[in-house]
Amino acid sequence: MKRMKRMKAPFAAKRFVDEYFPHCQAALLAGSVVRGEETPTSDLDIVIFDNQIEKAYRKSRIEYNWPIEVFVHSLTSYKAYFKSDAERARPSLPQMVAEGIVLKDSGILSIIKNEAAELLNEGPAPWSEQTLLTKRYMLTDALGDFLGTQNEAEALFIANTLAEAIHEFVLRTNGRWIGSSKWIVRALKQYDENFADRFVEAFDVFYKTGNREGIIRITDEVLMPFGGRLFEGYSVGK
Numbered sequence: 001m002k003r004m005k006r007m008k009a010p011f012a013a014k015r016f017v018d019e020y021f022p023h024c025q026a027a028l029l030a031g032s033v034v035r036g037e038e039t040p041t042s043d044l045d046i047v048i049f050d051n052q053i054e055k056a057y058r059k060s061r062i063e064y065n066w067p068i069e070v071f072v073h074s075l076t077s078y079k080a081y082f083k084s085d086a087e088r089a090r091p092s093l094p095q096m097v098a099e100g101i102v103l104k105d106s107g108i109l110s111i112i113k114n115e116a117a118e119l120l121n122e123g124p125a126p127w128s129e130q131t132l133l134t135k136r137y138m139l140t141d142a143l144g145d146f147l148g149t150q151n152e153a154e155a156l157f158i159a160n161t162l163a164e165a166i167h168e169f170v171l172r173t174n175g176r177w178i179g180s181s182k183w184i185v186r187a188l189k190q191y192d193e194n195f196a197d198r199f200v201e202a203f204d205v206f207y208k209t210g211n212r213e214g215i216i217r218i219t220d221e222v223l224m225p226f227g228g229r230l231f232e233g234y235s236v237g238k
Contacts, residue, residue, distance in 0.1 A: 006065035009033035013044050014103050016063055016070075024050040025075065026109045028100030035099065043067035047096055049108065051075045071096070075108065082119055089124040089171075089178045123175045132173070132226065133234065139165045140229040143219050146212065155212070162215060163203055170195070170222045 006012065013029040021027065031045035032038050044066050056077035061068050071093065073081070078093065085091045097116040102109060127135065142165055146158045167184045171177065171191055179187035188196035202214030223229055 009038065009044055009066070010101065010103070012064045012066050013046055013068075016044070016046060016068060017048070017103050020070075021048050021050060021072075023052065024048050024104065025106040026112075027103040027105075028097060028109070029103055030096035030100035031069075034101055043069055045096055046070045046103070047093070047100060048072040049075055049078070049112070053077075056081065078112065079115075082115065086119055086124060090180060090183075091120055091177055094119045120177070124172065124177060126175065127172055130236075133230065134236065135165075135169055135172075136223060136226055136230045137234045139169055139219065139223060140231055143216065143229065144231075146215065152210065155210075156207075159203060159206055159215060162219060163199075166199065166219055166222055173222075173226065 007015075010029060010033075013027075017024065017027040026049040028047040029044060030047060032042045033044060046068060048070060050072060051074055053072055053074050056071075056073045059070050059072070061070070078097070081093045082091075085093055094116040097113055098120055100113075139162075142158060142161050146155060146162060149155050149158065163184065167188055168178050171187060174191060176191050177187060178184075185196060185200060188199055198214075199218060202218050205211050205214050220228065
């Protein structure tokens with residue numbers, strides 16, 4: 001079936017806001033279409049600020065041949081989401097607000113955008129000493145499972161765990177925000193392109209050939225500045 005041609009993202013987003021949120025105080029378009037990374041499967045991420053809503057919500061729809069994710073907030077609810085995102089070190093909403101292009105503004109967006117930019121620039125709170133020990137132990141434990149298993153199917157999924165854990169460890173110990181899914185590689189590239197390339201290569205080689213050496217090497221590399229692998233003496237709750 002031939003795919004219908006769809007209107008340009010900003011026009012579709014503006015039409016959506018005018019049609020479904022005509023009384024909102026502000027609206028932004030964010031996501032890949034704003035960053036110049038649009039693909040045939042990209043959606044429109046639209047953030048709405050409306051002082052009439054009682055509770056923040058998210059909704060998915062298809063309009064004008066576009067999949068649309070709309071994030072609706074009051075003029076105060078976004079603050080709790082900013083705080084929650086900062087605590088989990090994945091600043092999804094602050095990133096959307098900071099990068100978003102204005103679709104509508106009654107004069108409030110500059111303040112909210114400044115809040116988002118300040119949060120992003122500040123970075124996540126550093127790990128406590130106990131959290132660092134726990135993360136170091138968990139990464140060591142996953143590496144041990146990876147080294148020990150002779151089951152290739154198990155090794156595939158342990159590698160997935162290691163990829164997530166390595167990315168989190170190196171970014172958090174360097175005061176950087178983390179990602180998930182495709183944002184793992186993007187977050188690593190924002191931190192250090194050379195490291196990101198070596199990280200991707202290590203896992204690519206393993207998935208293609210079964211060679212585990214690159215993953216083992218890069219795991220030890222990120223652990224080394226903090227004392228290396230940790231098992232002996234690790235304790236929690238005592």
